[in-house]
Structures are given as structure tokens and as C-alpha cells.
Amino acid sequence: MSAGPSTVIKALTLLDYFNPSRTAIGLSEFAKLSGYNKATALRFLTALESKGFLEQDIETRIYKLGPAFLRFSQLRETSFPLAEAVKVVLRDLNASTGETALASVIAGENLATIDVVESRKLNRVTLEQGAALPFHATASGLAYLAFATDDIIEGALSRELTSHAGKTITDQRKIADRLDAVRATGVAHTDGSFEEDVMGVAAPYFGPSGKVCGSVAIGFPAVRGTPDHMTAFEEDVKRAAMRLTGLRGGYYPDDFPEWAL
Amino acid sequence: MSAGPSTVIKALTLLDYFNPSRTAIGLSEFAKLSGYNKATALRFLTALESKGFLEQDIETRIYKLGPAFLRFSQLRETSFPLAEAVKVVLRDLNASTGETALASVIAGENLATIDVVESRKLNRVTLEQGAALPFHATASGLAYLAFATDDIIEGALSRELTSHAGKTITDQRKIADRLDAVRATGVAHTDGSFEEDVMGVAAPYFGPSGKVCGSVAIGFPAVRGTPDHMTAFEEDVKRAAMRLTGLRGGYYPDDFPEWAL
DNA sequence: GGCAATCGTTTCATTTATTGAACCGATGGA
DNA sequence: TCCATCGGTTCAATAAATGAAACGATTGCC
Numbered sequence: 254m255s256a257g258p259s260t261v262i263k264a265l266t267l268l269d270y271f272n273p274s275r276t277a278i279g280l281s282e283f284a285k286l287s288g289y290n291k292a293t294a295l296r297f298l299t300a301l302e303s304k305g306f307l308e309q310d311i312e313t314r315i316y317k318l319g320p321a322f323l324r325f326s327q328l329r330e331t332s333f334p335l336a337e338a339v340k341v342v343l344r345d346l347n348a349s350t351g352e353t354a355l356a357s358v359i360a361g362e363n364l365a366t367i368d369v370v371e372s373r374k375l376n377r378v379t380l381e382q383g384a385a386l387p388f389h390a391t392a393s394g395l396a397y398l399a400f401a402t403d404d405i406i407e408g409a410l411s412r413e414l415t416s417h418a419g420k421t422i423t424d425q426r427k428i429a430d431r432l433d434a435v436r437a438t439g440v441a442h443t444d445g446s447f448e449e450d451v452m453g454v455a456a457p458y459f460g461p462s463g464k465v466c467g468s469v470a471i472g473f474p475a476v477r478g479t480p481d482h483m484t485a486f487e488e489d490v491k492r493a494a495m496r497l498t499g500l501r502g503g504y505y506p507d508d509f510p511e512w513a514l
Numbered sequence: 515m516s517a518g519p520s521t522v523i524k525a526l527t528l529l530d531y532f533n534p535s536r537t538a539i540g541l542s543e544f545a546k547l548s549g550y551n552k553a554t555a556l557r558f559l560t561a562l563e564s565k566g567f568l569e570q571d572i573e574t575r576i577y578k579l580g581p582a583f584l585r586f587s588q589l590r591e592t593s594f595p596l597a598e599a600v601k602v603v604l605r606d607l608n609a610s611t612g613e614t615a616l617a618s619v620i621a622g623e624n625l626a627t628i629d630v631v632e633s634r635k636l637n638r639v640t641l642e643q644g645a646a647l648p649f650h651a652t653a654s655g656l657a658y659l660a661f662a663t664d665d666i667i668e669g670a671l672s673r674e675l676t677s678h679a680g681k682t683i684t685d686q687r688k689i690a691d692r693l694d695a696v697r698a699t700g701v702a703h704t705d706g707s708f709e710e711d712v713m714g715v716a717a718p719y720f721g722p723s724g725k726v727c728g729s730v731a732i733g734f735p736a737v738r739g740t741p742d743h744m745t746a747f748e749e750d751v752k753r754a755a756m757r758l759t760g761l762r763g764g765y766y767p768d769d770f771p772e773w774a775l
Numbered sequence: 776g777g778c779a780a781t782c783g784t785t786t787c788a789t790t791t792a793t794t795g796a797a798c799c800g801a802t803g804g805a
Numbered sequence: 806t807c808c809a810t811c812g813g814t815t816c817a818a819t820a821a822a823t824g825a826a827a828c829g830a831t832t833g834c835c
Contacts, residue, residue, distance in 0.1 A: 260792075260822065261525040261561040268565075268586065276593035280783055290824045295784070300522035304529075305621030311725060314783065318590040320619040320727070323597060324626035325529065326587035328644035329579040332537035336584060358581040360566030365585035383589035464572060466581070521793070521821075541812055551795045556813065575812060 263289070264297040268306065268318070269363060273381040277315045336368065338500035342469065343370040346493040350471050350486055353378045356458075356497070357386055357393045358467035359401075362408060364394055367467070378451055378472035389428050390417045392443040392453030396468040399435035400457045400506065406432070420445040439510050440487045441468075445475060452478040454486045456494035459503040466501065469494040524550070525558040529567065529579070530624065534642040538576045597629070599761035603730065604631040607754040611732050611747055614639040617719075617758070618647055618654045619728035620662075623669065625655055628728070639712055639733035650689050651678045653704040653714030654729040660696035661718045661726040661767065667693070681706040700771050701748045702729075706736060713739040715747045717755035720764040727762065730755040 270278060270286045278286075284294040298316060301307040305321030330336055339356045346354040347370040355369045363385040371379060388394035388409040398406050414423040422428055435441045443453040455470030471490055498505065505511075531539060531547045539547070545555040559577055562568040566582030591597055600617045607615040608631040616630045624646040632640060649655035649670040659667050675684040683689055696702045704714040716731030732751060759766065 259557065259561045260521045261558060262564060264522040265561070265565040265567065271586070271589055273589065273592055276589070281781075291783080292785080292825090293823060296520065296822080297522060300520045300526070303523060303622060304526040305624075306526065310722065317594065318586055319621065320596075320626075320628075321621040322583055322587040322590050323619060323628050324621045324624075324644060325532070325579055326583040327626075327628055328532055328534065328537070329583050331534055331643050333578065335581075358584060360580065360582040360585045361564060363566075363585070365581075365588075367581075367584045367588055382592050383585060461571065542810075552812085553796090553814080554794060557793080 263287075264300060265361075267294070267297055267301065269361070269385075271318055273384050277310075277317050279313075279315045283316070335501060338497060339368045340370075342493050342497045342500070343368055345496075346370070346469065346471065346489060347372065349489045350473075352471040352473040352477070352486070353380060354469070354471050354493070355380055355393070356467065356469050357397070359397060359465075364388060364391075364397055364467065372473070376474050376476075378474065380472065387415065387417065387447070389414045389423070390421050390443070390447045391470075392441045392455035392472075393468040393470045395428075395431055395435055395441035395443065396455035396457045396470065397465055399432045399441065400459075400465040400509070417447050418445055418449050418451075422446060436508070437510060438487075440491055442483075444478065450475045454483070454490045456491045458494045458497040458501065459505055461502050461504065463504045463506040465506075466503070469497055524548075525561060526622075528555070528558055528562065530622070530646075532579055533646065534644050538571075538578050540574075540576045544577070596762060599758060600629045601631075603754050603758045603761070604629055606757075607631070607730065607732065607750060608633065610750045611734075613732040613734040613738070613747070614641060615730070615732050615754070616641055616654070617728065617730050618658070620658060620726075625649060625652075625658055625728065633734070637735050637737075639735065641733065648676065648678065648708070650675045650684070651682050651704070651708045652731075653702045653716035653733075654731040656689075656692055656696055656702035656704065657716035657718045657729040657731070658726055660693045660702065661720075661770070678708050679706055679710050683707060697769070698771060699748075701752055703744075705739065711736045715744070715751045717752045719755045719758040719762065720766055720770075722763050722765065724765045724767040726767075727764070730758055 267283055267287055270283065280291065280295055280298065283298065284291045287294060298307060302309055302319065305319045307316045308319040309316050343354040343356055351372060351374060353369065353372040356367050357364050358367050366380060366382055366384050366386060369380045369382050371377060386393050388398050398409055410425050410428060416423055422431065439456060441455045445451065447453065451472055452475045453470055453472045455468045457465045457468045460466045469490060471486060528544055528548055531544065541552060541556055541559065544559065545552045548555060559568060563570055563580065566580045568577045569580040570577050604615040604617055612633060612635060614630065614633040617628050618625050619628050627641060627643055627645050627647060630641045630643050632638060647654050649659050659670055671686050671689060677684055700717060702716045706712065708714065712733055713736045714731055714733045716729045718726045718729045721727045730751060732747060
């Protein structure tokens with residue numbers, strides 16, 4: 254059962270080691286993180302750099318994400334403006350709930366935050382843009398997974414299920430149950446599974462062929478997760494996801510709980 | 515003297531076939547454009563798709579640029595906000611000149627438009643965002659090349675120098691002369707070399723290690739290229755490039771004509 | 776100031792993934 | 806109905822990826 258270890262995939266995987274708190278990486282660090290041989294890593298890095306996907310500081314020899322992303326995201330947006338639609342939807346979701354709103358999208362094996370509109374409350378949830386969201390510990394991740402294909406679910410859960418907080422669910426069976434619940438209602442909840450005293454509510458949005466693309470969510474301090482708030486939150490989040498689905502030209506899949514819309 | 519044709523580079527090169535007027539490409543078209551075997555192209559495409567760099571419409575099987583660019587450009591911007599700085603600079607350049615302002619950045623072997631602020635005049639130059647700029651026929655290209663390393667210059671000029679308009683310079687020696695002029699003054703001009711009756715003025719901007727990153731430019735109808743306009747335009751463009759260099763945390767290289775600043 | 780660790784980089788024999796012609800079934804237009 | 810073209814698959818031949826070791830240059834530590 255050889256998965257076909259394409260060289261291209263290996264090279265592109267190096268980019269996944271960037272995150273909001275690690276924006277610059279050197280050769281040796283790449284080699285250590287990826288487990289590749291230093292020579293191999295170097296060849297990948299120079300290849301990526303030559304196409305503008307990385308940028309090497311000529312003095313420190315350290316690598317950063319390159320200008321190609323500027324170029325291609327620009328290009329993608331002209332033909333397929335998602336970023337703008339996301340911004341609008343999140344602003345409204347933030348306005349109606351008063352909480353921090355975020356949207357995520359699946360890119361490869363990662364669910365990545367693509368935009369955040371923060372709450373203006375003093376006690377609020379602050380998120381890093383561009384961060385990867387663990388599938389099993391966030392509402393966004395659960396909302397996405399619930400409507401993903403079986404092999405994606407399996408792939409996501411077969412990784413190590415890190416415990417991020419006291420209430421993180423690390424049992425694969427329990428997560429499967431949670432996903433069933435999400436499928437039934439169309440929304441996902443978390444309560445202290447990503448960070449202590451932080452709750453999340455999320456709903457998936459879909460693409461043109463009924464394929465789930467990512468999720469829309471809010472995050473808020475657990476103290477504000479009172480029952481009456483929650484029902485309002487759920488409605489708002491679902492509406493936001495529906496709207497984004499529409500703006501994206503997407504369709505809900507057949508197995509989506511219609512009554513939940 | 516085998517150049518070592520890395521598979522990774524070949525795969526990433528496929529992405530270069532996207533442009534503002536071709537935002538979706540099928541397998542066979544990729545194979546034809548790139549000259550790769552269909553099987554090879556397919557393997558590259560699925561690899562790119564699996565990492566989110568491409569997105570395949572499940573019905574038409576056609577490929578588009580994927581969501582990974584959203585993710586990584588977001589990530590790049592949080593640590594290194596260029597897009598915003600560019601927007602500000604271009605708006606001011608547009609305000610002071612009244613003409614269409616654009617910024618470009620080198621990504622791999624291409625000089626790509628990353629942002630455009632259009633003139634509000636009726637008779638104006640309209641540009642497509644994300645388009646690749648030919649080095650030899652645009653002011654942006656000449657401004658960049660003039661301060662690039664010798665091997666980049668050679669690489670850029672060794673490609674076929676397509677004639678885009680009546681006055682396009684396709685003679686390599688003449689272009690070298692133009693580059694000398696640009697080095698002396700710090701600004702590049704074009705007059706009808708990219709499109710008839712369109713003029714351009716451009717200046718390079720630099721990165722943290724004194725390396726040229728791209729250029730800032732304006733494009734305008736040739737009728738407005740009167741001598742007094744031109745001197746003002748040059749000053750405005752140079753100032754804009756200087757500002758962008760500063761915002762980017764860049765430095766001018768030692769061989770930059772200081773009196774030109 | 777000198778020693779040691781670590782950095783990025785190069786080399787080269789070994790291995791393994793990449794390559795491409797031919798083939799397949801599906802789709803769609805003439 | 807036929808033919809062209811689409812996306813995708815197969816498999817032997819081949820060419821490219823690999824990794825241990827070594828190199829020189831910094832860097833940091835005693």
C-alpha cells in the first residue's frame with residue numbers, strides 16, 4: 254500500500270512548517286522538522302526559492318515565505334474573489350454575535366484560518382491569522398470533518414490527537430460520535446477543548462460541487478456560553494456559513510440536514 | 515553540464531500557466547502548454563492539488579489555483595505586511611500623478627503585477643492584476659533588471675524577446691544600453707514598447723539586504739508624456755519606490771545613484 | 776584567543792521514484 | 806454512428822532523487 258511518495262509533495266510539505274509564530278526557518282531546522290536529509294532539504298528549498306515560494310535572506314541564509322504567494326493569491330482573487338466575501342461575512346457575524354469570528358479553509362491536509370474579525374469586548378478570544386486548526390479540538394475542525402469524505406476524516410484522525418486543554422477529546426470513537434451530532438444539526442460546538450474556558454461554534458460552508466471547503470466559526474469566553482446565547486449564536490453562525498456558501502457559488506450536499514438551514 | 519532539472523521546479527512551473535485571462539486549465543491543456551507527458555502532468559497536478567495549490571472542479575475536472583495561496587499569503591502578510599504598504603504607496607502615487615500606478619514583484623523568473631490603482635481619467639491605462647510583465651518591453655521590467663544580478667539579467671534576456679508593439683526593443687545590445695541609462699538615473703522609461711501610445715515610468719524598490727525586489731511604476735497615454743509632466747512623474751515614482759523600500763525595511767544598494775534619490 | 780559545535784553547502788555511489796508510449800472508457804460533436 | 810478528444814491508468818526503461826560523509830565558514834563558549 255505505497256501511497257506514492259511524490260517528490261513534489263515532499264517539497265511542498267516543507268512550507269507547512271511555517272506558522273504565525275515561526276515565520277522564518279533555516280536549513281537545519283527544516284531538516285530536523287521534516288526528517289529529510291540536509292542535502293535533500295536544501296535541494297527542495299532552493300527549488301522552492303527559485304520559483305518564488307521562498308525567499309532567502311542573503312545574510313542570515315534563513316528562509317521565509319516568498320513573493321509568489323502574493324502573485325498567485327492576487328491571481329486567484331481576481332477570478333474567484335473569496336477573501337472579500339469572507340471579510341464581509343465575518344464582519345456581519347461579528348456584528349450580530351459580538352464575538353470573534355473566523356473563517357477557515359482546507360488547504361492540503363490542513364485547515365487554515367484565512368481571516369479573523371475580533372470581538373470588541375474586553376474579554377474576548379484572540380486568534381492568530383493563518384494558523385492551522387487541529388481538527389479534533391476546534392469547532393471549526395469538527396464542522397469541517399463532519400461533512401468531509403471518509404478518507405479525509407480518517408487521515409485527519411489518524412494523526413496524533415494532541416491534547417490542547419483539559420477537555421480535549423483524544424478518543425477517536427468519541428470524536429466520531431461528535432461528528433454524528435454535527436451532521437444531525439449542521440453546527441459544531443466545543444467547550445474548553447482547544448483552550449481552557451474558551452468555547453466555539455462553527456458551521457461548514459460548501460463549494461460549487463457540494464464539497465465542503467471550510468468553516469465559519471465564532472470563539473468566545475465560556476462565561477458567555479449561556480443557553481440563550483448559544484441558540485442565537487448557532488443561528489448566526491449557520492446563517493453566515495450559508496451566506497458564504499452562496500457567495501462562493503456553492504451548494505449544500507444532499508445529506509445536509511435541510512431542516513437545519 | 516546538466517542543470518539538474520528538479521522535479522519540484524517542473525511541477526511548480528505548471529502554475530505559471532495561469533494568468534488573468536486563463537484562470538482554469540485542464541489536464542490536456544497543461545500537458546500541451548508545458549510539453550510534459552500527460553501522465554507526468556497528471557502526477558504533478560494531483561500532487562499540487564493534494565497540498566491545496568490547485569483545486570479541481572469535481573464535475574468539469576478542470577484545475578484552478580487552490581486555497582493554499584490564501585493561507586500562505588495570509589501567513590506571509592502577518593509577519594511581513596507588504597500588500598498593505600503597496601496599496602498605500604500606490605494610492606499616493608496615483609493621487610500625485612493622476613495616472614494608473616502599479617507595483618510588481620519578482621517571483622521566480624517572472625515579474626508579476628501585485629497591485630494596481632487605476633487612474634480616474636477617462637483616457638487612462640488599464641492593467642490586469644496578477645499579469646506577468648515582460649522584462650524588455652515594460653518600464654517596470656527595465657527598472658528591475660537594471661539592478662538585478664548578472665545571471666538574472668542574462669536569464670531574462672535569453673528568453674525570446676517578443677515584440678509587443680511597434681517600438682518594442684528586441685535587440686539585446688540596445689536593451690543593455692537602456693539598462694545602463696536606468697542605472698545612471700534610477701528610473702526607467704518606455705514609450706510605446708509594450709502597447710502603442712502608452713508610456714511608462716518605473717523605479718526599483720529594494721529589500722532588507724539591498725536586493726532588488728520589484729518596481730513601482732505608472733502607465734499613461736503617450737499624449738500626456740510632455741517634458742514637464744515627465745520630470746514630475748519621475749520624481750513621484752522615485753519617491754514612491756523609496757517609500758516602499760523603507761516600508762519593506764529595505765536598503766538601497768551601494769551602486770545606486772545617490773544623487774538620484 | 777582558541778576550541779568545539781553548528782551552520783550551509785558539495786560530492787558521489789546507490790537506489791528509487793519518474794518518465795512516456797500505449798491503452799482505456801467516457802463524453803460529445805458532426 | 807463514428808471519430809476526436811477528454812481525463813486517467815499501466816508498466817518496463819531510465820533518469821533523477823537520495824543520504825552519508827566531508828568541507829569550509831561562522832558562531833558561540835570556555
